[in-house]
Amino acid sequence: MKKLKKEHIKQEVFDLYDAYAHNRIQRRDFVQKLSAYAVGGITVASLMSFLMPNYADTFLVDKNNPDLDSSFIIYNSPKGGGEIKGLLSKPNSADIKLPGIVVVHENRGLNPYVEDTARRAALEGFITLAPDALSPLGGYPGNDDEGREMQSTRDRNEMLEDFIAGFYYLKNHESCNGKIGVVGFCFGGWISNMMAVKVSELLAAVPFYGGQPTDGIENINAPLMLQYAGLDERVNAGWPDYEEALKKNDKEYEVFFYPDVNHGFHNTSTPRYDRPAAELAWQRTMDFFKEKLS
Incomplete structure (x- = not known):
């Protein structure tokens, strides 16, 4: 069996994975459709294995990094799911x-990739909070398939309240100066956009390939940095209307499209990861926060 590399995989396979990862097709249909691409020594099993997240080998920050103070806390989300667990990290x-x-x-x-991302941001000189919206259901179950299924049972607007409550927990934390931004990925990109709509005190928002709000855009106060994957037709379809509304309401924003990369290009754990685009987008994100939260 040949060792798979990203360049062996047709774009249609990444599109299939995107549909599966966003609950638009069931696992059985995903496996069945993958079989059409199991040719030339490539098996369905090897394709599945290649596409699934690999957390063990893809961390960018050691969770026991001596320069970090990183631990789990519980905060209250009375309008959302009640008690929410989150990873709180800051430089030692x-x-x-x-x-x-x-x-x-x-x-x-809250899977290991997002925990890693929160620690990575903390090393840049921030106090970060990465909440787990699965807390009311017992928390992230240890694998993404079950996590997706669990998260699909929660109301997304209730989950939005959990992250808004996280904003206020962080804002009032003894180690925080009260200047808060938000960064989110995929569903978290939508949450980041919606927090900009809902939270007037928010000072910066960076949605990565996130769904766009359709109402309340006139209420946005936070400067936005919007990061999109060039091949992500599903999410990108909502951008023209969002941009028109941002312009109409004279909102501060900048947008970046990274050509020839897929939705999830920042996620180190899957083959959708594109290191040059991810590193550029991350550097832009950190520079943006350092400017807007200084």
């Missing part, structure tokens, strides 16, 4: 109050 060396970032996961709960 900090002797002043820090600006904060809420880090919002995808549609499968």
